[in-house]
Amino acid sequence: MERTHFNGTLTKENIGQDVVLVGWVSKWRNLGSLLFIDLRDRSGIIQVVVRRASENNDPSFQAPECPDVRNEYVVQVFGKVEAKAVENKALKTGAIEVVASKVVLINKAQTTPLIIDDETDALEDVRLKYRYLDLRRPVMQERLITRAKIVKAFHEYLDENGFLEIETPLLTLSTPGGARDFLVPSRVHPGHFYALPQSPQIFKQLFMIGGLERYYQIARCFRDEDLRADRQPDFTQVDIEMSFLDQDQVLTLMEGALAKVFKTVKGIDLKLPLRRLEYLEAVNRYGSDKPDTRYGFELQDVHPLFTESAFEAFKTASSIKAVVVPGIAKATSRKVLDELNLIARKYHLKGVTPLKVEGGVLTGSFTKFLSEKETQGLFKALSLKEDDLVILAGGSDNTDVCFALGAIRIYFAKSLNLIKPNTFDLLWVVHFPLFEINDAGKLVSAHHQFTRPCQEDLPLLDSDPIKVFAQAFDIVINGYEAGGGSMRIYDHDVQYKIFEVLGMSEEDIKKQFGFFIDAFNYGTPPHGGLAFGLDRLAMILSGTDNIRDVIAFPKNLASVCPLTKAPGTVEPKQTEELSIAITKMEKDS
Numbered sequence: 334m335e336r337t338h339f340n341g342t343l344t345k346e347n348i349g350q351d352v353v354l355v356g357w358v359s360k361w362r363n364l365g366s367l368l369f370i371d372l373r374d375r376s377g378i379i380q381v382v383v384r385r386a387s388e389n390n391d392p393s394f395q396a397p398e399c400p401d402v403r404n405e406y407v408v409q410v411f412g413k414v415e416a417k418a419v420e421n422k423a424l425k426t427g428a429i430e431v432v433a434s435k436v437v438l439i440n441k442a443q444t445t446p447l448i449i450d451d452e453t454d455a456l457e458d459v460r461l462k463y464r465y466l467d468l469r470r471p472v473m474q475e476r477l478i479t480r481a482k483i484v485k486a487f488h489e490y491l492d493e494n495g496f497l498e499i500e501t502p503l504l505t506l507s508t509p510g511g512a513r514d515f516l517v518p519s520r521v522h523p524g525h526f527y528a529l530p531q532s533p534q535i536f537k538q539l540f541m542i543g544g545l546e547r548y549y550q551i552a553r554c555f556r557d558e559d560l561r562a563d564r565q566p567d568f569t570q571v572d573i574e575m576s577f578l579d580q581d582q583v584l585t586l587m588e589g590a591l592a593k594v595f596k597t598v599k600g601i602d603l604k605l606p607l608r609r610l611e612y613l614e615a616v617n618r619y620g621s622d623k624p625d626t627r628y629g630f631e632l633q634d635v636h637p638l639f640t641e642s643a644f645e646a647f648k649t650a651s652s653i654k655a656v657v658v659p660g661i662a663k664a665t666s667r668k669v670l671d672e673l674n675l676i677a678r679k680y681h682l683k684g685v686t687p688l689k690v691e692g693g694v695l696t697g698s699f700t701k702f703l704s705e706k707e708t709q710g711l712f713k714a715l716s717l718k719e720d721d722l723v724i725l726a727g728g729s730d731n732t733d734v735c736f737a738l739g740a741i742r743i744y745f746a747k748s749l750n751l752i753k754p755n756t757f758d759l760l761w762v763v764h765f766p767l768f769e770i771n772d773a774g775k776l777v778s779a780h781h782q783f784t785r786p787c788q789e790d791l792p793l794l795d796s797d798p799i800k801v802f803a804q805a806f807d808i809v810i811n812g813y814e815a816g817g818g819s820m821r822i823y824d825h826d827v828q829y830k831i832f833e834v835l836g837m838s839e840e841d842i843k844k845q846f847g848f849f850i851d852a853f854n855y856g857t858p859p860h861g862g863l864a865f866g867l868d869r870l871a872m873i874l875s876g877t878d879n880i881r882d883v884i885a886f887p888k889n890l891a892s893v894c895p896l897t898k899a900p901g902t903v904e905p906k907q908t909e910e911l912s913i914a915i916t917k918m919e920k921d922s
């Protein structure tokens with residue numbers, strides 16, 4: 334099809350040129366003698382003018398051939414670029430327009446169920462059902478372009494640094510730990526299942542044992558979890574593994590990749606090296622293992638002030654922390670304080686204790702428990718000023734206390750609009766605990782079972798495993814965990830020990846990981862790696878907080894694809910072939 338230019342690339346330089354353009358009718362206005370068409374292609378929009386009557390009653394005037402047009406019709410336009418009398422500042426090409434000599438209809442369109450514009454009032458499920466129309470919205474194209482640019486920057490950087498892109502199987506073995514697997518029944522082996530990979534973790538480590546030294550893959554991963562705003566059941570990681578480097582070298586090499594991504598996608602020069610914050614410091618200062626450090630309200634330890642407190646809960650607490658929000662005491666309503674209590678309850682606290690500095694003194698119902706010494710102590714320790722709001726939280730678990738105040742810190746940053754758009758805060762959080770206790774009270778890996786414990790903590794594996802720290806790290810951007818990884822165990826016996834500490838029997842270890850730890854016996858190099866969450870990176874760099882905005886065909890919060898209606902039922906013959914009986918069936922809505 335003849336086309337000389339992309340619409341959004343035309344500039345004043347093209348004035349006087351004959352052009353042939355194609356695209357969709359984004360808008361049209363029929364003024365009788367003049368028809369204006371905003372013609373859109375992926376590069377942008379240009380105004381086309383069809384003059385249907387002579388401006389000066391010229392009898393030889395012949396109106397250009399032009400069909401009836403409607404929104405989203407696909408057309409081809411032959412014409413000449415001219416300067417516009419009055420520039421349209423809202424449009425990148427607003428200084429020029431194309432005066433048509435002929436408009437050809439290529440395809441018609443029905444009235445679309447959503448407005449094809451950056452602003453649309455369509456509900457998300459409608460947008461997802463008609464995703465192919467939603468994708469025509471320039472803002473959506475911009476997001477997918479950002480995503481593609483990120484991938485390209487990674488490919489270039491990793492290639493320049495000797496990484497090989499290698500694929501790993503999508504049909505693999507279900508292994509415990511982490512999230513629930515998506516299972517795929519085997520037809521040829523009745524009663525047996527493949528699992529879709531939660532990540533290529535084991536395979537990429539086998540690449541290292543296989544001597545490939547530097548691997549990466551734009552890897553599709555699958556986790557059968559309940560969805561949250563920034564999660565999808567199938568998602569994409571930039572998965573990376575490397576041999577013979579220590580943790581510092583890994584972080585240095587990987588922050589180089591981020592620098593390349595930020596430069597190519599955003600034109601931003603990241604200041605390297607990125608900050609490295611220990612997990613415990615992150616929790617104690619920001620109340621989060623993925624802190625956004627673009628704003629203050631850091632947590633402050635006030636526990637020593639309350640050892641003699643008249644308030645029993647504080648007297649017996651093992652942790653009491655404070656957050657001070659300046660200049661808002663007067664304006665803070667009961668309703669806001671109630672919301673803070675709700676946040677605190679999510680972290681197993683009964684609530685928080687608010688205090689205000691008003692008229693030079695502390696006010697609030699909690700003051701009845703405060704001695705003069707404690708009051709003076711608070712003023713001094715927190716450098717309190719008029720109109721400060723102080724939020725105190727105490728409890729028996731320091732992590733709960735910190736995380737509750739961390740969530741409150743985010744609450745105020747958002748409600749006070751302290752986060753400037755298009756600003757980026759990147760840091761590594763390092764030195765995580767190796768294990769954590771899950772909701773069922775069981776010891777589980779905080780990262781995964783292959784994470785290398787810190788050498789000095791190895792003796793604790795037997796005596797007090799929860800105290801063991803790991804050579805693990807997360808990359809945090811604007812308060813999101815944008816990636817994470819670790820140095821890996823490369824010693825057969827240590828790996829075996831970890832499985833044991835996690836409560837696996839000899840038989841389980843053999844069945845589930847036998848092939849893996851056998852490989853450790855044949856010369857395993859020290860190695861480590863990480864995975865960047867591509868969807869999250871694209872989301873952050875696109876300035877949206879909805880992960881579905883940067884995935885072409887995402888699932889909704891009910892794990893359904895509104896476009897294809899997946900998951901669907903299948904023919905009885907199909908389940909029979911798989912030797913599977915359906916014992917429970919949801920009604921189709």
Ligand code: ASP
Pocket residue numbers: 531532533534573817818819862863864
């Ligand atoms: N496989 C890990 C994950 O998906 C990342 C890594 O350790 O490389 O979280």
